[in-house]
Amino acid sequence: MSRDLFKKYNEKRDFGITAEPKGKAGKRAKTNLRFVIQLHEATRIHYDFRLEWHGVMKSWAVIKGPSYDPADKRLAVRTEDHPMDYNDFEGVISEKQYGAGPVMIWDKGTWVPEDDPDKMQKKGRITFIIEGSRMKGQWHLVRMHTPDKRENWLLIKSKDDFALNKTKNADFLKRENTSIVTGRTMDDIRKAEPGKTTKHAKASKLEPVKTAPKDKKAVSEPKASLKVN
Template sequence: MKTYQEKRHFDKTPEPPWRDDQDKGQHRFVVQKHQAAHLHYDFRLEIGGVLQSWAVPKGPPLKPGVRRLAIKVEDHPVDYIDFAGEIPQGEYGAGSVEIWDKGEFDLKRESTDIVEFSLRGKKLSGSYALIHTADKNWLFIRRKEV
């Protein structure tokens, strides 16, 4: 929360500030296509009253067995799940943000090194995992269905 707040000037950016009274306990996800300095996709899972977040440079894996680098970034407020718009030049993450996919998920397993879940979105559905490899680096994997 603190890192998120410190990186933004809410009098200049349309991004939502952190609120203590946000909805909690839902299992929603969002993928935001973010055209900043470099195009990437932000993958966010609602867990524990925050959006745990990863930047995915090449986009989420669509086919079973595909692995993508996912870089852990600061948690975002739950209200960010609906954010789409333009972050002004000079602000952190400046550029356009659009919702690429959104839906619900079932959390299968969560620890410090692995998050396993099933997604139910319009573009992403099925079994996935995020596996911590080093520092802020994770692998975002589309699992093969059994």
């Protein structure tokens, strides 16, 4: 079963070259579900947003990164499932490998789904609370109905205690630009040898955050398509 689950993931990688973990399913947890966001400089820079779900990390590539402004609707392209071991990967994916380039652990922590994740995914609206160091409060993933072959979603911040207006949110990603685990910049990681390098650096302690109250306002699903540049 796990082979089929990670067939697409494994076929894209040569594990004799890349230091990324092989695809295998983990234990199915119902509580303390993990999330990770990895800043990835591949063909283009994006943020890989991953949620633990049925022993795998369900993944979306958030092209412009998360925004704390509820007015922003950030395109999140669904990608293949990743193994939970990938949560600890920070380093450089070797040249000529899929996704070649530096990878940073930008944030990590736990997430709490508002309802059964399978039901929410089927409806096309996943609402959840994030408890990380940079990602906090309630968020939504809303599936778009577009003719695109890709599975496009939108990552949207709720109007809760953690939300920011356009002005205060403007420099958020510019300020938060180091690894939450090692404290390194993307340049630091890029200069390191290809491979997983988190184990060579001192990890920083994650500070606990408060859980935001639920936003009971429904999120309207946009009908217009978005073009990825």
